[in-house]
Amino acid sequence: MTQANTAQDAPLLEVNNIEVIYNSVILVLKGVSLTVSKGGITALLGGNGAGKTTTLKAISNLVHSERGEVTKGSILYHGERVQDLAPSELVKRGVVQVMEGRHCFEHLTVEENLMTGAYTRRDGRGAVEADLDMVYTYFPRLKERRKSQAGYTSGGEQQMCAIGRALMSRPETILLDEPSMGLAPQLVEEIFGIVRSLNEEQGVSFLLAEQNTNVALRYAHRGYILEAGRVVMEGAAADLRENPDVKEFYLGVSDEGRKSFRDTRSYRRRKRWLS
Amino acid sequence: MIYREAGQYRTSYLDDGQTFPIRLDRWAHWLLIAVAVLVVPFIINDYWANAILLPFLIYAIAALGLNILTGYCGQVSLGTGGFMAVGAYACYKLMTSFPDISIAIHVVLAGLITAIVGILFGLPSLRIKGFYLAVATLAAQFFLVWLFNRVPWFYNYSASGQISAPERTIFGLPVTGPETSAAVTYLFCLAFVLASAWICRNLTRGALGRKWMAIRDMDIAAEIIGVNPLHAKLTAFGVSSFFVGIAGALFFSVYLGAVEVGEAFGINKSFLVLFMIIIGGLGSILGSFLGAAFMVLLPVFLKNVLTGGLGWPTDLAAHLEFMIVGGLIVFFLIVEPHGLAQLWRLLKEKLRLWPFPH
Amino acid sequence: MLDVATDPGADQGRITGETLLDLRNITLRFGGVEAIKNISFDIREGEIRAIIGPNGAGKSSMLNVISGFYVPQEGEVWFNGSRRPPMKPYEVARQGIARTFQNIALFQGMTVLDNVMTGRLNAMNAGTMSQALWFGKARREEVENREKVERVIDILEIQHIRKVPVGRLPYGLKKRVELARALAAEPHLLLLDEPMAGMNVEEKEDMSRFILDVNDELGTTIALIEHDMGVVMDLSDRVVVMDYGRKIGDGSPDEVRNNQEVIDAYLGVSHD
């Protein structure tokens, strides 16, 4: 949290009290509000089914393609209402999402996958090639596999491919859905390293939904905790890390230091804020 | 407020697996069957039987059959017409070779013969998947039609090349041939429909049904957790063809009385039944009925409204009918891509939440 | 099965049984890519065996070899003391090997209950006729197996979503349902491919508990791929480390943790 602090106050993306309903019957988000400040890294935390993915999809407008709808509230980007824009329009404005669960184009080669990321760009071949090289330096493994069909690469390789693809559009804001999932520990650190350097060097803002709370809170500036479709806690990342509940339930450390996974005894425990 | 699950407890696993978990549904279902069996036969006339109910019932059986294969097991088939033809010709050969045996038995045997043919043409499904599999079933479709047209033995060497159903009775009442009464043919087909629906329901709620659905949803994973794809696919082909064969036999013997293979069982029939199950809902027994109703009843209804009611010239009415049917298909898909059955289910889900939407 | 006291210290590195599965000199190639290069290791009866390694190292491919989905070009698989002849995956499953998948492979169109019931398909063999008429064996089997499945559902705490189509579930729950499906088969050997990806610590703790319980109570042997080192180190008895298709380490968690090659290729900084 060094240089980024300076620009952090201007809100870039505002989500005000949105509700999302799938199939017009399943209410998933029950009033979620959050802001992503310009040049900030914002983490969205929460258990399975809390609605992180749905929030990101609501922002990028992909909920429509899952028969979901934002029924209440508003989403503002640069102060402008964006919830009725087509997803491609949003990408043009610089918001790109890395979807949960890889979603590579299976039949395209890794390199073609990356090139589709540059679909909306108009700044010429050279710039695109340069970025391709940049992605390859971030993920050397991709370079090795660049001619194979993405469908036949390993889980982690697909994850890198999806992230690389998003980088290719030179976004202003990236919505990252569980980037660390299925990646080797070393690579997780690397990816967050990339996030930080993009953020600091190029001013890219991030909204990242992440289960790996530990790492996420280490890199983020701000965090929101979502439970059952509601924001239950928010604050600066550093503060959250100190919160005893967060510590116990999200970081897996209790007062005595890190617990062994063998030590967990009971299945049902209550979170204090949910009583 | 009546439509609720709450307060209805189930005490055994069998209870839990029953077809209609909600009491109101169950009652509605029995009421419907009671009306179909006890009331309709007394008020039915030739028009309702021959023009509306018979085709509806018979197509419902065919749709059930195809739904097993395509809806439950995920194998796209465009050979329904050909398999119906097998049922029809098998039934014809049986009827004429063993005139003393009950027609009901002939129909079932025709189903079994079709099942064997179906299994045979199902063999390529082991290697060929998705839309590509359609080629195997299309080969069946065209080959079977060609065969029945080409080999005179199948139509008993009649000069016309058509097969026509001689009169056969059940309990002394004619069910085939010219002298049938509306109520008898209706009840005969209804009996087959009810039995088919019940059997389909049983098959799809048990182990076999789960095998099929596993293959449909993800065949590789299914194989890895222990489903033998050969067995699952071929049983689906067999069971499916069995019902389709029965539908074909009834279609020929009870409904039309005389058919020519190319005309009655052409590729259009395959498409028609496929449309029924997609519109009605893949992998849904109710969907088979809804789809059959949609594709059989809607055109008749539109025609009666447009020419009978509004007095349009028949050609404009027919064109408009096409446009409306097409438009409605698209409309329903947009409202609910998973077919009428799913639409119905969602409606009920909403009803259950009513009056508090969330 | 709940709350069984286990002494964590004693568990680690415990003596386990006979060799259950032995992989000998496995080599697997896809066209030009050599995904597995001459790897051998064994899994003993009753142990929790972890397989770790960087992305694309060939871990999932290894599981696929074990479950018969990939046929290695070279090498032998010994199971239960005898060499396994070439087999179809479903035959392997019938020998008592169940698994979960890295990219969730649930049956999207079915409810949770039905999905878990598919785990019991191999135990259900009523004839088509009996099933069609829902009479006799089919009916009996359904109830018996349903009971077993309900136990698994109870253990994994997914009762409340029993009737929900799996397509609607969030990622983490899907993983749990997959585990339930594999468990329902009452396998001898359970293969888990990143069962805890996409879970937060709390959920991982739950999952760990489930895995330990299964291992303790039912004596199920478990092979586990996981990228969370905490989990791997805490749960497993022995660890194999793969890198670029090669085996670079094999031993107790402690041994592996301190192996320099492993640190370089995979762990980066050493994890506690």
Place this chain on the structure above:
Amino acid sequence: ELTFPSLSYRTGPYAANGIPFADGYADYFTLLNERDGGIGGEMINMIECETGYNTEKGVECYESTKGEGALVYQPLSTGITYQLIPRVTADGIPLHTLGYGRTSAANGKVFEWVFNYPATYWDGASVAIKYLLDENGGDLSGKKIALVYHNSAYGKEPIRTLTELSGQHGFDLLELPVDHPGQEQRSTWVQVRQQRPDYVLMWGWGVMNQVAIQEAVNIRFPMENFIGIWWSGSENDVKPAGDGANGYKALNFHAPGADFAIYDDLKTHVYDAGKAAGAGDQMGTVLYNRGLYAAMIAAEGARKAQEIHGVSAITPAQMRDGLEQLAIDEARMEELGLGGFGPTFESSCASHGGSGRVAVNQWNAADGKWEVLTDYIQSDQELIGRLVEEDSVAYAEENGIEMRCQ
């Protein structure tokens, strides 16, 4: 009121052929209503019902109209005919299949309710050969005749007759089936080109006709040696091939064109009154005339029935009597404004098949119209009688029908 249903097809694959027929059928009845106030004082109520050439819709049409006192059905499709034969027999409603349907229904002893005059497919086959015999000075031995046919019950109809005839006259018969719908016939015509038959006969329908004629033009098969059955002989079939089709021949049992007195009446009472059916642009085409002709026979049957039974509002059973005692002679046709329009024929209890007299027409591409080439030629009644007898007796036995008219 006299009810005549018209099971037409103005949509579907054969719409182009169904429309003119339905128009002609309708216009004739309109004319009778407008000019004469119906038949024998009873107005005509024509109910049109769209079948789309689909058997199931045909059944629906039949069931929905039969309750309205329908006097005679003209189903206009072989498939629907076969459905309806048992049904009309049970319901006691006459069925007229004008030059199509089940040939052996010509035997009224077996098929009480079915009429297929004035000519059948077997008559057609016989006349075609007779005509060719004529052209060749009475000798066809050593000649090769190809039959290009729609691979269906309809297309296979003439084979039996032609086989008999080839035995009699010593010509070779080459059978060339074309599968429905018949858009691609290259291999058929390459074979024609290789085998060099002297003549080609065609039993085609729908798009098959157009493609066959186009292909024949392409391979430069002499058009005058190419003869189609009456369902392969409309303007629709030849026009797409343009000038190349000039000289193509087709059988017909009525005349083409609008040079008949009745057209004057139609013009004043129907067209100019804005009462023409359909788009009103089909006058004088072959199929329009055929519709007209079918309606004329139905009307004459009704008239006859009224005469026999002395009532004006006849029942279907009385209509049957009328149709069964129908006698169309020159004088009557002249009266109707249709002098020379069709062959004369008489029917009786035993004979429902007409006189079996058929003419050959030829297409004149330059003028864009069909020309009558020959008189009505009598078919080989002895041979056809025998074949009809065989087939209908088999049907009677199979269905336990007792012979009537004994």
Place this chain on the structure above:
Amino acid sequence: MPDQVLFAIEVMLNGLMAGVLYALVALGFVLIFKASGIFNYAQGVMALFAALTLVGIMEGQVPFEHLINVVFGTEIHGFGWTVPALLAIILTMVVMVIFAWLVNKLVLRHLVNQEPIILFMATIGLAYFLEGLGDMMWGSDIKALDVGLPQGLNTWIDETTFNLFGYGFYIDNLDISAAIIAALLVAGLVVFSQYTKQGRALRAVADDHQAALSVGISLNYIWVLTWSIAGFVALVAGIMWGAKSGVQFSLSLIALKALPVLMLGGFTSIPGAIVGGLIIGVGEKLFEFLVGPLVGGATENWFAYVLALIFLVFRPQGLFGERLIERV
């Protein structure tokens, strides 16, 4: 050379030509499948509609003439002008683009991210609609279509081969033009789909609608584009087949001839459509020539499928289709 061999060669050549014509229809399917994973059942009807529109424009027909006459009691029969072929083709193309736009706007947009079978169903609805609309707009009579392409036996080939073998081969001029046009189309489309950005986007869309949206590909744009191109291909197919048989309802049934071609070549491969067409064309003609007479003929319909089936058993994704990704 013995006669039988010469005949067989002639049959084969004609099979090749027929294959090209099948391929023309199959191409339309391939395009849409490639760009959206949709099996477009309406392709055949689109060919019919395009051809009807072309003839209608050329002959100055008033759209919905019959309907207007019935509703308003008027007596309209055409504008009374004719339009030159080239201009009519351009105007028809405009109509097809509008059609593509409407399809996207009214149908596809609402079905993003649905399974293939559902999109397939939507195209069935479309086919029904278009079938009714086409007839209502332009009438159901058979229309001769002549855009000036030569038709009939090619004399040059006939004479040359006659001089060589003593037997002149029959090759239809129309088929030769079709072959040339098909070659051009295929070359163009291959370049478009393999080597351009839009082509890549097209294939991406077919793989995963959501992911395509997420990288900023506008499905609307891609779909209007491909449906327009498919409309163009349909028009070409309509012209070729229409010239053979007149423009009429049955034209929509040519789709059935394209199906085995499509499956054999692979749903996603443009060159596959051509190669598949050639194999099917030659295969079915030769089979009919050699075996047909023994079994009573008319074998072409089913043999095409059996042939495709045989190939598929060895290559389940078709000759050139993309390999099915089978992984867990």
